[in-house]
Amino acid sequence: MRGFGAVHELDCLLCHRRFEPGSAAYTCPDCGDEGILDVKYDYAKIQFDPLSPRRRKEASLWRYLPLLPLDKIPPLSLNVGWTPLYRYPGGGFEGSKGGCKLFIKDDSRNPTASLKDRASAIGVGRALIEGAERIVCASTGNAASSVAGLAANAGVPTAILVPETIPQAKLAQLLIFGARVIRVRQGYHEAYRMSLELSRRFGWYNRNCAYNPYLVEGKKTVSLEIAEQLDWSAPDLVFVPLGDGCILSGVRKGFHDLVELGVLSREPRLVGVQAKGCAPLVKAFLENRECQPCEPNTLADSIAVPLPRNRLKATAALRSSKGTMLAVSDEEILSAMRRLGRELGVFAEPAGATAFAGALRWAREGRLSGAETAVAIVTGSGLKDVAAALQAVEETPVVQDFAQVVELLAE
Numbered sequence: 334m335r336g337f338g339a340v341h342e343l344d345c346l347l348c349h350r351r352f353e354p355g356s357a358a359y360t361c362p363d364c365g366d367e368g369i370l371d372v373k374y375d376y377a378k379i380q381f382d383p384l385s386p387r388r389r390k391e392a393s394l395w396r397y398l399p400l401l402p403l404d405k406i407p408p409l410s411l412n413v414g415w416t417p418l419y420r421y422p423g424g425g426f427e428g429s430k431g432g433c434k435l436f437i438k439d440d441s442r443n444p445t446a447s448l449k450d451r452a453s454a455i456g457v458g459r460a461l462i463e464g465a466e467r468i469v470c471a472s473t474g475n476a477a478s479s480v481a482g483l484a485a486n487a488g489v490p491t492a493i494l495v496p497e498t499i500p501q502a503k504l505a506q507l508l509i510f511g512a513r514v515i516r517v518r519q520g521y522h523e524a525y526r527m528s529l530e531l532s533r534r535f536g537w538y539n540r541n542c543a544y545n546p547y548l549v550e551g552k553k554t555v556s557l558e559i560a561e562q563l564d565w566s567a568p569d570l571v572f573v574p575l576g577d578g579c580i581l582s583g584v585r586k587g588f589h590d591l592v593e594l595g596v597l598s599r600e601p602r603l604v605g606v607q608a609k610g611c612a613p614l615v616k617a618f619l620e621n622r623e624c625q626p627c628e629p630n631t632l633a634d635s636i637a638v639p640l641p642r643n644r645l646k647a648t649a650a651l652r653s654s655k656g657t658m659l660a661v662s663d664e665e666i667l668s669a670m671r672r673l674g675r676e677l678g679v680f681a682e683p684a685g686a687t688a689f690a691g692a693l694r695w696a697r698e699g700r701l702s703g704a705e706t707a708v709a710i711v712t713g714s715g716l717k718d719v720a721a722a723l724q725a726v727e728e729t730p731v732v733q734d735f736a737q738v739v740e741l742l743a744e
């Protein structure tokens with residue numbers, strides 16, 4: 334099969350057997366579903382000009398086409414990527430010694446309001462090339478609404494499996510996009526298993542990021558953008574929320590590509606942030622042992638993953654970037670949501686504010702030096718989970734007369 338751009342081969346994370354692009358279905362046949370593949374490029378073949386005006390006119394992730402597993406831009410009219418990078422105003426960025434620069438990468442500004450659109454753009458693009466009859470996906474919500482929106486845009490039918498407890502807004506998005514949605518009582522883990530079975534049995538294209546190796550390549554465009562928005566320099570630290578670990582793996586891949594191409598001279602340190610109520614990889618990483626599944630208890634539903642599917646890729650990414658992991662409480666997440674809203678006007682869902690909560694913690698612990706530049710990625714919009722947002726704020730008063738209004742506003 335053609336159309337893989339500069340992809341050279343696929344490398345199994347477990348046994349390191351190598352495959353031609355297109356030869357392995359999704360994962361390594363020797364290692365099964367756990368044998369997740371890593372996409373390797375022939376960097377010598379990539380023609381990428383960071384300063385080319387023609388490339389920079391493309392205000393979407395397609396400005397990085399030479400670094401993606403596609404030969405040409407797929408027929409999608411939705412605009413994915415090239416989201417804003419804001420300087421955090423820094424008011425009371427406690428603990429940061431002498432004004433460290435913190436930037437917020439606002440990926441809630443994607444067509445379906447989460448970073449997942451970057452992966453779905455590649456997924457839908459590849460599904461079109463492969464002539465897929467349907468795209469199947471299991472998701473805690475955002476990957477589902479994302480693939481539903483992009484597949485609708487491309488005219489490809491979907492089959493979407495979500496946990497029974499998916500937040501209403503995400504379900505509404507899916508249904509408005511016309512997706513075929515099935516809610517699974519046992520939750521994400523079982524939904525995931527069933528989605529793999531559907532792909533195997535019916536040959537439908539699978540858009541699960543910890544299964545289909547090409548999707549992380551879409552997620553990496555967030556790093557390509559960050560580097561470009563910082564005038565082709567690498568920040569010192571990037572804070573990333575972690576559920577399955579695909580975003581973190583993608584973030585590392587993007588910076589790695591730029592170092593391989595000689596555009597950057599080093600990669601940033603990555604800090605993976607989980608919610609305390611579901612932090613299996615934090616414990617495993619810090620204690621250097623196998624990841625044990627946990628019983629999730631956090632309002633950050635998008636990262637409430639009992640056993641991160643892409644933990645091997647994410648752990649390798651953390652190690653090679655000399656990065657680390659930390660866990661933040663739901664109170665810290667709610668506080669981070671308020672601060673993003675009040676100090677920047679950015680509305681994040683709980684998982685979307687988790688990286689920023691991690692950055693705040695890092696600063697509070699005095700771990701940021703004044704000369705450093707840090708980025709926190711906001712991965713999803715607060716409109717996705719309004720019930721959670723309402724937990725972060727106070728109730729509003731109800732009045733009957735104007736005098737009361739004046740009285741309240743004088744407080």
Ligand SMILES: *Cc1c(COP(=O)(O)O)cnc(C)c1O
Binds near residue numbers: 578581636
């Ligand atoms: C999916 C998601 C994450 C976590 O991404 P992984 O690749 O599963 O680690 C974080 N935040 C939001 C808003 C998401 O939708």
Ligand SMILES: [Zn+2]
Binds near residue numbers: 368
């Ligand atoms: Zn293998």
